[in-house]
Amino acid sequence: MDPLQELLDWATSHGVKLNGIAPERIPGRGIGVLATRDIETDEIVLDVPTNCLRTLSTVPKARLRRLGDNKNISVHGILAADLALDSSGKFAPWDAVVPRSEDLVGLPLTWHPDLQALLPQHAAELLAGQKTKFARDWDAVAGAFPELIKGKGKNGGKEGVGMDRYRHAWLLVNSRTFYYLDAALKKRRSTSRDDHMTLQPVADLFNHADEGGCHVAFGGDGFAFRATAPCRKGEEVKICYGRHGGDFLLAEYGFVMRENCWDEVLLDEVVLKRLDEAQKKRLEDAGFLGRYVLDRDTVCHRTQVALRLLCCKVGEWMRFVNGSDDGEGSQGAVDTLLLELLREYVVIIEDRVDGIRVLEVGERSQVDMLIERWEQIRKLVDTRIASLEGEITT
Template identity: 50%
Template sequence: MDTIEQLIAWAGPKGVKLNGLGPQRMPGRGIGLVATREIQPNEIVLEIPIACLRTLDTVPKPLVRKLPPKMSVHGLLAADLMLDGVNPSSEEHSRYAAWDAVCPTPEDLSTAPLLWPEELQALLPRAARELLDKQKAKFAKDWAGVRPVAVATAGGAEKDVASGSTSVNASQQGTDDKDGDHEDEGLKARYKHAWLLVNTRTFYYTNAKLKKRPRDDHMALQPVADLFNHTDDDSVTCKVSFDYRGFSFRASKIYNPGDEVHICYGRHGNDKLLVEYGFAMDENRWDEVVLDEVVLAKLDESQRDVLEEFGFLGKYVLDREGVCYRTQVAVRMLCCKHGEWRRFVDGADDGEATQEAVDLLVLGMLRESLSTAATKIEEVGGMAVGRPEQREMLVRRWKQIYQILQTHIHRIVGKAQS
């Protein structure tokens, strides 16, 4: 019996109900869920009872008491996953072993930028770098809380852990920093793997206890449902709902036998998908290119002050439809008289009279961005740092950006020539 069969055999008696769905390995995409028969719209294809979820309530209380009182649910769930692996003979491990066995390995998650060398992280697009910086800060905070417990548990200091004596005084901390860093790297890598599993596989969930926490803490892991892959078309995905009984997944269209059934992780561009989930879709309808660097470089300080006063400083993007309204406002600051600019901002002028000048400026900015993307593709292609799949993912992301830029450049040029 392989790991997928073991998971289904484990999940069924616990109340997980698959109705016309079955797990299947997807080349290059891990495991997905496919239709095993014809499925009709609005059919419930999967049910997961509350008792099967891994939530704040299922993290062992002795572990919770040893960790910082304000630790995130993300950090707690990752600690539970990681320390469960440290002690595979535990009762909790036997309870979740079949589920754990189908989770992605560290190699499977290697395309997540959190695992990349700094040299590759530095070459991410600006939007992705900013998301990654926030993610790294969250991880660092969680690891700082978990580290003493992980070191004590893995190092055999069970007596100290059991008594809750996990604090480290200043002199001990100095010794740990100098002598223990190398030994800690293995534990840190294991915790990072567990942390990424939580990051990529949780569902939005709340109850009375979680409602007292920030929205980011409203999360739960659930077996089998975490095998659903993502699609950007949220009109044809399974509809997810939950109540006091558990989660239900309903089909939104007809599926034929063998069709993969998806859910939508959200209307995310590829920078978000790459940082949070470790993949980027070539045909992502929600993808966009952030233009802040090239637009802001053209504005002087007084122009930036005016844009900030009116709430239009930054967050300039190009998507598959064109540049956003915020970009139109910012670029008009460069080519319109103040009265014209103000009328456009107030909605009293549709801007048609100045659109040609705006398009010309935008065209120059997009060409600059295109040159930057081409340079990044060439630079990453000549590197040997990191894993091949990491470099390939980074090149892929820049090529997606290049394609969006090129498409809109052609659109502007064609408009001018018509």
């Protein structure tokens, strides 16, 4: 039997309800969810009951006991350990359709370090956080479950087949979970929003849309997915993973979108180098140091504050910061400086792309994806440059 049909049979036998949708293989794009009939706005297309969820509460107690009171491991890490160690066959139809390791090569955590080094700033920051979190989780799991360690790495450490297996499970959890309020989390001494995670069958097959798709709601009985717009038979039904820019989607999910209304880029690389230490201290004290964002329409207020410190006298700058000056009088100077900085950034982007093209490491798909991401950033920057040139000329 086809694995997708086996998953559907298994899911429906456990109470999952599909209404007008079905997972299908989409040529060149893996698996998605398609409408099997015309779907109207506000229809519930999928119900996933609580008893089908894989959460901290469903991890076998014996497995949790072996981890003991280890405060270093995250719920993410525990769920990944459960996936990597499970041999019960309980979730076999579900496990049969999740991405294999080779399907996750788009995630920068799997990339060669030379490629990782050329990620845009925000994606690089997210990757650094993942590396720290994964290393902490792996240390805890490898210590509690030595059977996961199948060999040693080149440096005599615990890296081996077992680590690859665990990383695969860890990346599945990272890219396929939903936000969930788990009662078991109340027993943990230290939790964060990131710990509220659940895996759910069929629902994890929805692809991402920057707008529209289905609204996801969690209640006492489980998750409900409700159409927010009409969908014609044969069209793909999607959900929005969140209002995320391209760097987030690349780092956390391993893909880039051709069009993304929430796309943005950090300009810290060109702004911060213009500031001296005294200016940086002044911005830090005011709460405006770093995180200078350009989106599809404009730059953020933080950027406006930083650039005014470079264009204005301190008194005028302080009045803008505290809201007593709307900044209209200095906007022309700010726009001229911003245009200069964006042109500098174009040169940096071109250098990055040239550097990526000459690398002979990693998968071709990884190289292409990284280039595509920088080209998306170039498009954002070019659009703002054209807008500023028009404004300054007039």
